[in-house]
Structures are given as C-alpha cells and as structure tokens.
Amino acid sequence: xxxxxxxxxxxxxxxxxxxxxxxxxxxxxxxxxxxxxxxxxxxxxxxxxxxxxxxxxxxxxxxxxxx
Amino acid sequence: xxxxxxxxxxxxxxxxxxxxxxxxxxxxxxxxxxxxxxxxxxxxxxxxxxxxxxxxxxxxxxxxxxxxxxxxxxxxxxxxxxxxxxxxxxxxxxxxxxxxxxxxxxxxxxxxxxxxxxxxxxxxxxxxxxxxxxxxxxxxxxxxxxxxxxxxxxxxxxxxxxxxxxxxxxxxxxxxxxxxxxxxxxxxxxxxxxxxxxxxxxxxxxxxxxxxxxxxxxxxxxxxxxxxxxxxxxxxxxxxxxxxxxxxxxxxxx
Numbered sequence: 001x002x003x004x005x006x007x008x009x010x011x012x013x014x015x016x017x018x019x020x021x022x023x024x025x026x027x028x029x030x031x032x033x034x035x036x037x038x039x040x041x042x043x044x045x046x047x048x049x050x051x052x053x054x055x056x057x058x059x060x061x062x063x064x065x066x067x
Numbered sequence: 068x069x070x071x072x073x074x075x076x077x078x079x080x081x082x083x084x085x086x087x088x089x090x091x092x093x094x095x096x097x098x099x100x101x102x103x104x105x106x107x108x109x110x111x112x113x114x115x116x117x118x119x120x121x122x123x124x125x126x127x128x129x130x131x132x133x134x135x136x137x138x139x140x141x142x143x144x145x146x147x148x149x150x151x152x153x154x155x156x157x158x159x160x161x162x163x164x165x166x167x168x169x170x171x172x173x174x175x176x177x178x179x180x181x182x183x184x185x186x187x188x189x190x191x192x193x194x195x196x197x198x199x200x201x202x203x204x205x206x207x208x209x210x211x212x213x214x215x216x217x218x219x220x221x222x223x224x225x226x227x228x229x230x231x232x233x234x235x236x237x238x239x240x241x242x243x244x245x246x247x248x249x250x251x252x253x254x255x256x257x258x259x260x261x262x263x264x265x266x267x268x269x270x271x272x273x274x275x276x277x278x279x280x281x282x283x284x285x286x287x288x289x290x291x292x293x294x295x296x297x298x299x300x301x302x303x304x305x306x307x308x309x310x311x312x313x314x315x316x317x318x319x320x321x
Contacts, residue, residue, distance in 0.1 A: 002259065002260075002265070002267050003256075003259055005256045005257070013256075015259075015267060015268055015269075016267075017262060017265040017266070017267055019266065019267075019268070020266055020267075020268050020297040020310070021268060022268055
C-alpha cells in the first residue's frame with residue numbers, strides 16, 4: 001500500500017507501491033467501510049493485502065483480504 | 068507472383084515503460100520484417116529487471132496488428148522469422164511497452180531488421196500474427212493490465228486499459244540521484260513517500276514538484292506539461308527515474 005486519497009466524487013483513490021496505476025474504492029460498494037478500514041490498516045501497519053478487482057482490466061477494487 | 072525484397076533496413080529505438088514509438092516506416096513500398104531483438108538498455112534492478120515489449124504493424128488510421136512480443140529480462144529476446152512478416156506500403160512498425168510495472172522496469176532497446184520490397188502492392192490479407200509468446204511470467208501478474216496497447220488508438224475503446232492509456236501521454240523521462248534516505252514528493256494530493264525499490268504513480272500540481280530527499284529540500288525539474296509521474300526508485304535508494312506524463316483533464320476524477 002502507498003496511499004489513500006479522497007476524490008472529488010467521494011470515491012477513494014488507492015495507490016500501490018508496485019503499480020503505475022491508480023485504483024478506486026467506490027463509496028457505493030456495500031462493504032465500503034470494511035474495505036476502507038482494511039486498506040487503512042494495511043497502510044498504517046505497512047502490511048501487504050490481497051486486492052481483487054472488479055474485472056481483469058478494471059481499476060475498481062472489489063475485495064481486500066489478508067495475503 | 069514472386070516479390071523481390073532485397074533492400075536491407077534496420078531500425079532501432081530505446082523505449083521507456085508505457086511508451087509506444089514508431090521505429091520504422093511509413094514504408095514507401097512493402098517491406099518484410101525478418102529479425103527482432105529486444106534487450107534491456109539499463110538494469111535498475113539487477114537480475115530482477117524486467118520489461119515487456121511488443122511489435123505492432125500499423126497502417127495509420129486503418130488497422131494495426133500485433134506481430135510479436137513478450138517479457139524481456141537480462142537474457143534479452145530475439146525473434147528470427149525465417150520467412151519474414153510482410154508489411155504493406157504505407158504501414159509502420161511500432162514498439163510498445165507495458166502499462167503495468169511489477170518490478171522497476173528497464174528501458175528496452177529494440178532492433179528491427181528486414182528488407183524493403185520492389186513491389187508496392189503486396190496482399191497481406193492472409194497474414195497472421197506470428198512468433199513469440201504473449202504470456203508474461205511476472206511474479207505479480209495483473210492479467211489485463213499487461214495487455215499491449217494499440218498504437219493506432221482505434222482499437223478496443225471499451226477496455227479500461229486502452230481508455231486509461233488514452234488519458235496519459237508520455238512527455239519524457241528524467242533520471243536523477245537522490246539521497247538514500249527518505250524521499251518525499253509533495254504532490255497534488257499531499258505528500259507521498261517513495262520507498263527504495265518501489266514504483267508509484269503520483270499526481271503533481273506543477274512540473275517542478277517539491278522534494279524532500281533525506282534532509283535536503285529542493286524541487287525536481289520535469290518536462291513542461293507534466294502533471295503525473297511514475298516514480299521508479301532504485302533498490303539502493305540512490306536514484307529515481309521519473310516517467311513524466313500529461314494526464315488529460317477528467318482522468319484524475321476516475
């Protein structure tokens with residue numbers, strides 16, 4: 001995990017240390033609070049997480065789990 | 068009807084990650100591509116340095132086809148095409164590199180060799196993409212993100228990858244020495260720390276972002292128009308490679 005930023009549309013923009021891309025956690029995700037907490041914890045503890053995207057070419061984060 | 072192709076041509080280029088560059092053509096007459104060599108031009112991560120490069124044949128504004136490509140490591144990669152690949156008059160050969168960088172990726176040196184033909188009108192309708200494996204054995208494979216992109220810009224417009232690429236335009240690269248301690252970039256959304264050996268995208272407020280490199284505070288001078296960088300810091304923390312992009316308006320809200 002590298003950073004979490006609030007975007008103007010309410011989503012959270014996520015960056016990872018080994019990626020040249022920006023990813024999004026949508027505020028409309030039914031588990032938004034839970035996933036955001038998992039990402040924040042990962043960032044604070046400098047621990048890796050396993051992230052699943054909504055599709056193979058999507059930038060939308062669908063799930064966050066321990067590695 | 069036999070076509071004679073005997074005028075040797077060679078084209079070479081050094082291509083940065085996420086770049087797509089026309090290296091040969093447009094051909095006045097048809098041409099045959101016979102050999103391709105990809106090598107890493109530099110090695111920021113030693114034996115872990117990897118990149119991927121793809122060769123496209125493009126008839127601008129009409130079509131493009133992926134000929135070959137894949138992962139390149141320190142061993143390099145060579146394609147010898149016994150019968151060659153016919154490229155029609157007016158077309159170009161482009162080399163494109165990956166969108167996603169799992170490890171800090173080297174610059175690729177590409178050398179393309181072939182022969183120009185004496186006949187302009189060569190039917191390529193039956194020619195298929197040849198050679199090379201498209202599977203890329205990254206340790207952290209991101210399937211869709213590794214797709215090569217279409218240099219014509221008219222390819223699958225619905226995919227996120229192509230869409231995302233259309234929003235970023237490479238404006239240059241800058242490499243500089245930094246203090247091996249903490250490196251902090253003051254970006255558009257606050258500060259971002261760039262750890263050793265990491266690759267990270269950062270949006271900027273201007274093309275001279277403020278840095279804190281160890282105890283030193285200074286600015287980096289990046290190409291004008293830069294508002295997004297992909298920072299690749301070396302494993303020993305002593306250098307940073309800025310891949311400088313112009314992100315077009317609206318992309319930042321995604």
